[in-house]
Structure formats: structure tokens, C-alpha cells
Amino acid sequence: MDNTIHTLQDFMLHTESNTYILMGVYLVCMVGFWKFLTQKDEEQD
Amino acid sequence: MSEQKNSPAQGMTAAALGFMRDDNEKFSPLALLTGVILLVGTILTILRFTQGLGAVTNLTDTHPWGMWIGFDLMCGVALAAGGYTTSAACYLFGMKKYHSAVRPAILTAFLGYAMVVVSLLYDVGRPDRLILAYPFVVQQGTTSLLFEVGLCVLLYLTVLFLEFTPIPLEWLGFRKARNIAVKLTLTLTILGVVLSTLHQSSLGALFLIAPSKLHPLWYSPYLAVFFFVSSIAAGLSMVIFEGSLSHKTLHHRMGRAYLEEHPPLILGYAKAASLVLFGYFMVKVVGITAGDNWHLLPTPYGVWFLIELLGFVALPCFMFAMGSRNKDPGLIKFSAVLTVIGIVLNRLNISMIAFNWHLPLDERYIPSWMEIALSIYMVTCLILVFRFIVTRMPVFDEHPDFKEHHE
Amino acid sequence: MSISRRKFLGLMGAAGLATSLSADRAHAASTKEFTGHPDSFGVLHDITRCVGCRSCEEACNTVNKLQKPAKPYTDETVLNKKRRVTPTEYTVVNKSVKEGGPVFWKTQCNHCLEPACASVCFVNAFQKLPNGAVVYDASVCVGCRYCMMACPFEVPTYEYDDPYTPEVVKCTLCAPRLEKGLLPGCVESCPTESLIFGKRDDLLKIARARIEKYPERYVDHIYGEHEMGGTSWLYLSGVPFKDIGMREDLGNKPAPALTSGALHVIPMVVALWPVFLAGMYGMAKRRDKIATEEKAKAIAIAVEKTENKAAETLSRAMEKAKKEKENILKRVERAKEKAAKNTLSQNSETKNGEDA
Numbered sequence: 001m002d003n004t005i006h007t008l009q010d011f012m013l014h015t016e017s018n019t020y021i022l023m024g025v026y027l028v029c030m031v032g033f034w035k036f037l038t039q040k041d042e043e044q045d
Numbered sequence: 046m047s048e049q050k051n052s053p054a055q056g057m058t059a060a061a062l063g064f065m066r067d068d069n070e071k072f073s074p075l076a077l078l079t080g081v082i083l084l085v086g087t088i089l090t091i092l093r094f095t096q097g098l099g100a101v102t103n104l105t106d107t108h109p110w111g112m113w114i115g116f117d118l119m120c121g122v123a124l125a126a127g128g129y130t131t132s133a134a135c136y137l138f139g140m141k142k143y144h145s146a147v148r149p150a151i152l153t154a155f156l157g158y159a160m161v162v163v164s165l166l167y168d169v170g171r172p173d174r175l176i177l178a179y180p181f182v183v184q185q186g187t188t189s190l191l192f193e194v195g196l197c198v199l200l201y202l203t204v205l206f207l208e209f210t211p212i213p214l215e216w217l218g219f220r221k222a223r224n225i226a227v228k229l230t231l232t233l234t235i236l237g238v239v240l241s242t243l244h245q246s247s248l249g250a251l252f253l254i255a256p257s258k259l260h261p262l263w264y265s266p267y268l269a270v271f272f273f274v275s276s277i278a279a280g281l282s283m284v285i286f287e288g289s290l291s292h293k294t295l296h297h298r299m300g301r302a303y304l305e306e307h308p309p310l311i312l313g314y315a316k317a318a319s320l321v322l323f324g325y326f327m328v329k330v331v332g333i334t335a336g337d338n339w340h341l342l343p344t345p346y347g348v349w350f351l352i353e354l355l356g357f358v359a360l361p362c363f364m365f366a367m368g369s370r371n372k373d374p375g376l377i378k379f380s381a382v383l384t385v386i387g388i389v390l391n392r393l394n395i396s397m398i399a400f401n402w403h404l405p406l407d408e409r410y411i412p413s414w415m416e417i418a419l420s421i422y423m424v425t426c427l428i429l430v431f432r433f434i435v436t437r438m439p440v441f442d443e444h445p446d447f448k449e450h451h452e
Numbered sequence: 453m454s455i456s457r458r459k460f461l462g463l464m465g466a467a468g469l470a471t472s473l474s475a476d477r478a479h480a481a482s483t484k485e486f487t488g489h490p491d492s493f494g495v496l497h498d499i500t501r502c503v504g505c506r507s508c509e510e511a512c513n514t515v516n517k518l519q520k521p522a523k524p525y526t527d528e529t530v531l532n533k534k535r536r537v538t539p540t541e542y543t544v545v546n547k548s549v550k551e552g553g554p555v556f557w558k559t560q561c562n563h564c565l566e567p568a569c570a571s572v573c574f575v576n577a578f579q580k581l582p583n584g585a586v587v588y589d590a591s592v593c594v595g596c597r598y599c600m601m602a603c604p605f606e607v608p609t610y611e612y613d614d615p616y617t618p619e620v621v622k623c624t625l626c627a628p629r630l631e632k633g634l635l636p637g638c639v640e641s642c643p644t645e646s647l648i649f650g651k652r653d654d655l656l657k658i659a660r661a662r663i664e665k666y667p668e669r670y671v672d673h674i675y676g677e678h679e680m681g682g683t684s685w686l687y688l689s690g691v692p693f694k695d696i697g698m699r700e701d702l703g704n705k706p707a708p709a710l711t712s713g714a715l716h717v718i719p720m721v722v723a724l725w726p727v728f729l730a731g732m733y734g735m736a737k738r739r740d741k742i743a744t745e746e747k748a749k750a751i752a753i754a755v756e757k758t759e760n761k762a763a764e765t766l767s768r769a770m771e772k773a774k775k776e777k778e779n780i781l782k783r784v785e786r787a788k789e790k791a792a793k794n795t796l797s798q799n800s801e802t803k804n805g806e807d808a
Contacts, residue, residue: 235725
């Protein structure tokens with residue numbers, strides 16, 4: 001089957017879907033990273 | 046606490062607020078009005094879900110979005126922006142003196158978004174598929190800004206619910222669960238601001254797809270920015286407006302902290318709203334000049350645009366400034382009402398009045414009385430639920446067992 | 453909280469992966485310029501040849517098994533009113549009386565190369581097929597009607613009167629017939645060859661040739677060649693298109709390009725807003741901490757000052773007391789000495805007296 005993307009619409013559907021996954025992963029990582037970043041501050045306080 | 050008497054001049058909103066008072070046993074005209082609204086709304090609800098959209102709405106193929114999108118969704122979301130602005134000010138920007146305003150704002154936002162979702166169930170053709178979250182579960186149209194709006198509204202409703210949970214948990218006395226919920230405050234607040242930024246702006250971006258249908262004075266590549274910035278002004282104004290409304294009818298439920306912090310909060314919010322409107326005015330003008338639409342101003346639509354821009358952006362901006370300079374709560378409240386009307390006007394302009402402006406008048410959309418009645422029904426229900434919660438749960442006052450939380 | 457978020461990500465992950473994993477596809481060009489499906493089909497509608505017989509409407513009604521209209525297709529009075537497509541009429545013919553006589557033209561879905569309806573649909577119910585048809589999948593449609601808001605040609609219609617299972621309705625380019633190798637119903641029935649079916653590229657050549665050959669007969673514009681990024685339906689006309697209600701101010705931008713800017717801002721907000729907000733929070737917290745520390749310091753200094761003062765006063769008082777004590781002692785000493793002297797002199801006097 002021909003897998004080439006021929007329309008801007010299909011291309012954006014492909015990239016946007018990936019972007020949404022990326023955003024979800026990022027937000028979870030952000031929480032973890034913030035914890036890592038500030039963990040020792042809180043221990044000292 | 047002393048009892049308060051409702052004066053007839055307090056208007057419909059206050060009327061509905063008064064209806065659910067726990068001490069109100071009497072049969073007042075206001076209660077009658079509320080009852081009529083609820084009755085008519087219930088009948089129309091049955092009509093909508095048994096006879097279809099065609100039976101209750103004036104929607105057409107050229108005007109597929111009407112009152113329930115233009116008012117319930119667009120205005121509902123914008124006016125519920127007080128939730129994220131207030132919690133951001135308090136928890137992120139260090140304005141701790143606004144702490145007592147966070148709960149009423151969160152509650153309003155939560156109920157506002159809940160109302161939006163319920164309204165959408167009325168508006169879409171297949172509400173069953175919306176409940177089953179088809180766009181997220183079955184097939185994802187990620188290129189659609191509506192996908193983004195839907196996802197954000199769904200997530201934000203969850204965030205607001207979690208932010209709201211300490212209130213009923215304190216009421217019920219579930220200390221452990223409540224403490225866990227309180228611990229999430231920072232994460233939830235940041236997530237709430239991110240989600241709000243996204244969907245507030247995307248509501249404007251929904252119209253980017255239709256440059257040929259929306260009047261050029263309102264259509265702009267900056268639509269997303271317009272919607273986001275104006276939502277901040279709307280949120281701040283709603284907190285002021287709603288605070289003063291609640292003051293009239295719910296004074297006896299307000300704790301010392303709220304009553305003490307409210308007057309300085311109004312001044313601070315007025316200053317902030319004034320500044321935001323100042324910036325909003327600028328971006329709107331940039332919108333005109335970027336599209337080179339100056340020549341459209343001396344047309345009927347141009348005059349209407351100027352009324353919105355000067356009367357409901359520039360004027361309240363100036364009045365907010367005067368009010369905060371002179372510490373005049375009356376003027377501030379008036380400006381808040383003006384700003385709220387201005388935001389409603391803007392959303393209605395974009396979704397209904399300046400949309401399909403190229404069509405002849407007889408092909409234009411005018412909402413049916415039933416659509417308007419159902420919108421009023423939604424707002425009434427929201428106020429009743431708000432009233433129910435604040436008269437019972439610790440919203441405007443602190444729960445005596447949980448005071449240590451407030452520093 | 454963490455549960456609901458994980459759930460959401462699970463959903464999102466499953467969601468996105470479904471599309472992205474299947475998309476092990478190459479791009480048409482590395483420049484990300486898209487020209488549409490190659491060799492896709494289209495229809496050329498030569499408006500100058502249309503006689504308003506409504507055969508196309510009838511054929512459309514038949515092949516799509518739609519509800520029969522109240523007035524027969526031979527009744528030409530229906531043309532006196534401007535009409536649009538409806539849930540029971542995928543296509544309509546309109547009439548406009550111009551100087552050179554009446555002009556008839558057919559309306560239906562134009563089957564955009566980059567459909568606005570597909571771009572805005574949040575369940576991805578619309579698809580541009582490689583054969584050129586834009587088709588709609590009613591089984592996922594939620595009925596938000598954003599497609600109708602977005603369509604620049606105002607084509608999709610809605611079954612507002614169906615209370616339980618309303619659908620969006622529009623022309624399918626007879627995609628099911630195309631699969632069987634049949635022509636679209638309207639094209640097949642057209643008696644004047646006002647409708648020609650073929651590969652879009654070929655149709656464009658035919659259209660250009662006609663304009664070149666009969667410049668006095670056609671306006672020099674193939675409607676649909678560039679409108680909204682191009683459509684599979686192409687039109688030739690003898691009168692300016694805008695005079696018969698076909699908008700020429702739509703622009704040539706494909707629909708997805710209108711929203712791509714806003715869509716591309718979203719991940720930036722998601723990435724940078726939490727950074728900014730957490731930063732603001734950190735700064736506010738730090739400010740608080742410094743304020744508390746400074747307060748404590750100020751108090752300590754004040755306390756120390758008071759203490760020093762008190763100590764000074766005390767030591768001064770003690771010194772004073774000591775001096776006073778010394779003075780007293782001195783005075784006592786002196787008094788003692790004086791007393792001793794007195795005793796001594798008295799003694800000697802007594803002595804002297806005894807001697808005398």
C-alpha cells in the first residue's frame with residue numbers, strides 16, 4: 001500500500017497526534033523533575 | 046448571625062440566590078419566578094431530547110452554532126476564568142492576602158465549566174457520544190482546535206473538581222483525604238493555568254478557519270491572543286462582581302478572613318483588570334492595523350466594533366483605574382459589570398452577530414425563545430447549586446477544624 | 453490525581469499511537485509541500501453548457517436513495533428561488549437571470565484537496581480519499597457541527613429534525629460507485645456534457661484549452677483550481693463567478709494552514725508555561741523566605757540592642773553602687789579614724805589631769 005503522505009491535512013494529523021503524546025509525557029516528567037529539583041530544599045526546611 | 050431581608054430591587058440573580066435560603070420558608074415572587082424558569086426549562090429539556098434540535102432551536106445549515114455555543118460555551122468559559130486567575134495570583138504569584146477569595150472563585154469556575162459541559166450535551170447532535178468521549182477514546186481529530194478545547198475543558202474540569210474537593214471533604218470531616226487534596230495545590234494550580242491558557246485562547250482560534258465568514262474587524266490571526274487576554278479581564282471582573290453580589294445575600298455566611306480581605310482584594314483586582322484591559326485595547330488595535338481594516342470603521346459594523354472597543358474595553362479600563370486610585374468600590378463594581386457585559390458582547394459578536402455577516406438579513410440567525418429560555422435555565426441552575434453549596438460548606442468562611450491551613 | 457493523569461496519558465498514548473504507529477510512511481516531499489493525491493479524480497462543471505434540466509438532481513436522488521421531493525424534477529418553478537443543499541438534496545441547481553439570458557449552475561460538495569471539514573473535525577470523521585472524494589463517517593460523528601462552521605462553501609447540512617441519530621449530510625462524489633468503476637450519478641445523467649468526470653489534472657488541461665479557444669465565451673478563471681488550496685470540482689463560467697454567488701474572496705490558502713499557527717503554539721505553551729509559572733512560584737517562595745529571615749534578623753538585632761542597653765544600664769548602676777559603697781566605706785573609715793583620734797586625745801587629757 002502507498003504510505004506516502006500527500007495532503008497537508010494528513011501530515012498535520014500525523015504530527016499533531018505525536019505532539020499530543022509528547023505533551024502528555026512532558027507534563028508528567030515535569031512533575032517528577034520539579035520534585036527532583038526541589039527535594040533537598042524541602043528536606044533542609 | 047443577623048438575618049438579612051431581600052429587597053425586591055436586588056434583581057433576578059439575587060432573587061434566585063435568595064430562593065434557596067435555608068431560612069426562607071415564605072413564598073416570594075422571586076421564588077415563583079425561579080420556579081417558572083425551572084419548570085419551563087425542564088419541559089424544554091424533554092422537548093429537546095425527544096423532538097430534536099430542530100424543534101427547539103433556530104439553527105440552520107449556515108448557522109450551525111447558536112446561543113448555546115455563543116453564550117453558554119463562549120461566555121461561560123470566559124466568565125469562569127476567575128478560577129485560574131485567582132488561584133494563580135494566590136498560589137503562584139505570592140498574593141497570599143487573596144487566599145480567602147480562592148475558594149469562591151474555584152467553586153464558581155467548577156460550576157461554570159460543569160454548566161458548559163451540560164449545555165454542550167444539549168447542543169451536540171449525539172450527546173451520548175460526547176459522554177462516551179468519542180473524540181478521545183474512539184478516534185482523535187488532533188488537527189482540530191475543538192479537539193484541543195475539548196481535551197482541555199475535560200482535564201480542567203477534573204482539575205477544578207480536585208481543587209474544589211477540600212471544601213466538601215472539610216464539610217464531611219474527612220481529614221486525611223482533605224490533606225492529600227490540599228497537598229496537590231501547586232501542581233493543580235500550574236496545570237490549571239496551563240489548561241486555561243490553552244482552551245481560553247483556542248476558543249478564539251476556533252474561528253481562524255472561517256476568514257470568509259467572520260467580519261474582518263473581528264477576524265484576526267491574533268484571535269487566540271484576544272480571547273486569552275480578555276478572559277483574564279473577565280475572570281478578574283467576575284470575582285469582583287460576584288463577590289459584591291454574594292455580599293448582599295450571603296453576608297451571614299462570610300468568615301472574618303473573607304470580610305477583611307475582600308475590600309483590599311477589590312482594589313487589587315481593579316488595578317489588575319485595568320492594566321489587563323489597557324493591554325487588551327492595544328492588541329485589539331494591533332488587530333485592526335495588522336489587517337489594515339481602518340477603512341471598515343466608518344461602516345455600521347465598524348461603529349458596532351467601536352462601541353465594543355471603546356465602551357466596553359477602554360471605558361472600564363479607565364474607570365477601573367479611577368476606582369482603584371480613589372479607592373471607590375462603587376465605581377469598581379460598576380466597571381466590573383461593564384467589563385463582563387463587554388466580554389459577553391465580544392463573544393456573541395464573534396460567534397453570532399459578526400459571523401455570516403455577508404448573508405442577507407433573512408438568512409441570519411436569531412435565537413428562538415426556547416434557546417434563550419434554556420440558557421437562562423442553565424444559569425439559574427448554576428446559581429441554585431452555588432447557593433446550596435455556599436450556605437452549607439466552608440467556602441466564604443473557614444471551617445473551624447481546618448484553620449491551621451491558612452497562614 | 454496521579455491516577456487520573458496516568459489514565460489520561462494512557463488514553464492519549466493509545467490514541468496517538470494508533471495513528472502514529474500506523475504512519476510509517478514517507479512524506480511526499482522533504483520540503484513538506486503537499487500537492488494532493490496524484491491522479492485523483494474530479495468533475496469539471498462547464499456552467500455555460502448547463503440548461504437547468506435538473507437531471508443531475510434526479511439522478512443524485514435515485515443513486516443515493518434519498519427522499520423524493522414534493523414537486524417533480526420537471527417542475528422548473530423551483531428554480532425561481534435560491535436554493536442550497538439539504539439533507540435530502542446532495543446537489544441543487546440554481547438559476548440566475550443575466551443580460552445574456554438565464555445562467556444555471558449546479559452546487560454540491562466541492563471535495564477540497566485540503567478539506568476544511570476534515571481539518572476541524574475533532575473525531576476525524578472526514579477523509580480525503582486518494583480517488584478525490586471527501587467522505588464522512590457517521591459512526592464516529594458527535595454532531596458538533598464545526599465542519600459546517602468551517603466549510604467555506606457552506607456545503608455540509610445537518611439533520612436537525614432527527615432527535616436521536618442526526619448526521620451530517622453531504623455529497624460523497626459517489627465514492628461507492630467510483631469503487632465499482634461507475635460514474636457519479638449526476639455526471640452520468642447530464643445530457644449536455646456540462647459535467648465531465650476525469651482526472652483533475654486532465655480536467656484542468658481541458659478547462660484551460662476551452663478558455664483559450666473561446667476567450668469570448670468564458671471568464672478567464674477556473675474556479676476551484678486554487679480556491680482554498682484547490683478543489684476536486686472545477687468550474688468554468690461565462691459570467692463572473694461572484695455574480696452567481698460563488699465567492700471569489702476565499703483566498704488560496706488550504707484550510708489546515710489557517711489553523712496551523714494556533715496549533716503550533718499549543719506545545720510551546722505546554723512546554724514553557726509550567727517553567728515560567730514554577731519559576732514565579734519559586735521566586736515568590738524565595739521572597740517570602742527572605743522576608744521571614746530578614747524579619748527574624750531585625751528582631752534579633754532589636755533584641756540584642758535592648759539587651760546591650762539593659763546590660764549597660766545594669767553595669768553602670770553596679771558601678772555607681774560600687775562607688776557609693778566605696779564612698780560609704782571611706783566615710784566609715786574616716787569616721788573610725790576620727791573616733792580613734794578623739795579617744796586618743798581624751799585619754800591624754802585624762803592622763804594629764806591625773807598627773808596634775
